[in-house]
Amino acid sequence: MTAIRLIFISQAGNTRSFVNKLVAYAKTQPEQLTFEAVEVTELTPDRSENDPYFAFVPTYLDGGNGIDNGVKEILTTPLRDYLTYADNQAQLLGIIGSGNKNFNAQYILTARRYASNLHVPLIGDYELRGNERDVARIYRLIKDRLATSNS
Numbered sequence: 693m694t695a696i697r698l699i700f701i702s703q704a705g706n707t708r709s710f711v712n713k714l715v716a717y718a719k720t721q722p723e724q725l726t727f728e729a730v731e732v733t734e735l736t737p738d739r740s741e742n743d744p745y746f747a748f749v750p751t752y753l754d755g756g757n758g759i760d761n762g763v764k765e766i767l768t769t770p771l772r773d774y775l776t777y778a779d780n781q782a783q784l785l786g787i788i789g790s791g792n793k794n795f796n797a798q799y800i801l802t803a804r805r806y807a808s809n810l811h812v813p814l815i816g817d818y819e820l821r822g823n824e825r826d827v828a829r830i831y832r833l834i835k836d837r838l839a840t841s842n843s
């Protein structure tokens with residue numbers, strides 16, 4: 693089976709760490725799903741996604757409170773550009789958001805906005821690097837999403 697690409701961007705390493713843990717966790721599970729961690733900054737901007745994939749979106753917003761302001765996205769725009777390039781959006785099965793709950797209403801706001809703008813489900817979220825329970829939970833959510841997309 694083709695590896696399912698988990699496409700992400702990571703400035704401080706939290707998302708990279710989480711996605712790598714998920715790739716390792718999948719190898720221990722009976723479903724034999726193969727995940728491949730793909731950092732968007734290593735892709736050429738005009739690459740096309742031909743198979744179903746997931747996107748991992750951390751939040752970097754420039755100030756504000758997420759309610760009446762604070763939606764100026766910084767640092768994650770290469771991921772947005774990639775997801776919206778050509779038909780890439782058509783193969784995107786779901787978005788997993790991450791952030792820090794100290795940001796209150798802005799928690800995972802970038803992922804929520806991507807999901808809404810790209811018409812793709814936000815299938816889960818976790819804080820910072822996540823923990824083992826988060827890895828198992830997000831794995832299950834991805835597995836369920838794959839099952840519904842195949843039915």
Ligand SMILES: Cc1cc2nc3c(=O)[nH]c(=O)nc-3n(C[C@H](O)[C@H](O)[C@H](O)COP(=O)(O)O)c2cc1C
Nearest residue numbers: 702703704705706707750751753791792795799800
């Ligand atoms: C400048 C800056 C702005 C941030 N803004 C938000 C925010 O608005 N909402 C949120 O949930 N998390 C916010 N975070 C937290 C990051 O999303 C979180 O630390 C994430 O795990 C970073 O992922 P990375 O280490 O893969 O880059 C912000 C962090 C920084 C450094």
